[in-house]
Amino acid sequence: MIISVTGTPGVGKTTLSKLLAKRLGYEYVSIKEFAVEKGIGTKVGNELEIDVKKLAEAMSREFRGKNVIIDGHLSHFVPADLVIVLRAHPRLIAERLKERGYPEEKLAENIEAEFVDVVLVEAIGENENVLEIDTSGKEPKEVLDEVLSLIHAGIRRRVGVVDWSSSYEEILPYLRVRA
Numbered sequence: 001m002i003i004s005v006t007g008t009p010g011v012g013k014t015t016l017s018k019l020l021a022k023r024l025g026y027e028y029v030s031i032k033e034f035a036v037e038k039g040i041g042t043k044v045g046n047e048l049e050i051d052v053k054k055l056a057e058a059m060s061r062e063f064r065g066k067n068v069i070i071d072g073h074l075s076h077f078v079p080a081d082l083v084i085v086l087r088a089h090p091r092l093i094a095e096r097l098k099e100r101g102y103p104e105e106k107l108a109e110n111i112e113a114e115f116v117d118v119v120l121v122e123a124i125g126e127n128e129n130v131l132e133i134d135t136s137g138k139e140p141k142e143v144l145d146e147v148l149s150l151i152h153a154g155i156r157r158r159v160g161v162v163d164w165s166s167s168y169e170e171i172l173p174y175l176r177v178r179a
């Protein structure tokens with residue numbers, strides 16, 4: 001089974017993906033590393049710009065029929081049996097990305113993306129089997145257990161578990177830099 005783990009930058013994809021791969025005995029695959037290895041990314045400044053169509057094709061060829069966890073914020077564009085969309089309160093995303101030294105503009109872009117459910121909406125557009133998980137205030141191990149219990153219960157679609165709209169006032173100061 002191919003399971004992709006997606007979500008806004010800093011939401012905890014790599015942390016969960018590695019735990020999940022270990023627990024299920026699946027291979028862990030980072031999209032970034034895969035793209036570099038296969039030469040399907042272009043370096044633009046410090047960032048790697050990935051051709052999503054080429055990525056999806058290359059990953060399909062490589063992993064069809066295998067048991068893998070695919071980690072990355074583009075992983076919902078890769079054909080998968082199950083997409084896990086991690087969510088975290090925009091305040092947590094802000095704290096984590098600030099700690100990484102993200103410039104204000106990039107911080108705002110990602111907080112806004114989490115606030116308005118960008119990745120979830122994209123994932124739903126791509127795949128029927130989407131599990132949305134709110135990680136806010138949960139330890140990685142608790143997130144892992146929640147994912148495993150849904151998988152083991154045979155649940156393949158569960159969306160609509162968060163709504164950040166009541167936090168608008170709180171996160172507005174972060175968004176203001178986007179004129």
Ligand SMILES: Nc1ncnc2c1ncn2[C@@H]1O[C@H](COP(=O)(O)OP(=O)(O)OP(=O)(O)O)[C@@H](O)[C@H]1O
Nearest residue numbers: 008009010011012013014015096135138139140143
């Ligand atoms: N459930 C959690 N609770 C608290 N902190 C967490 C949790 N999951 C991850 N973190 C922490 O948040 C930070 C970001 O986690 P991680 O690197 O897994 O995110 P990511 O989604 O893979 O980020 P990126 O998009 O940049 O690859 C790390 O410092 C990690 O330790």
Ligand SMILES: [Mg+2]
Nearest residue numbers: 013014015071
């Ligand atoms: Mg990561």
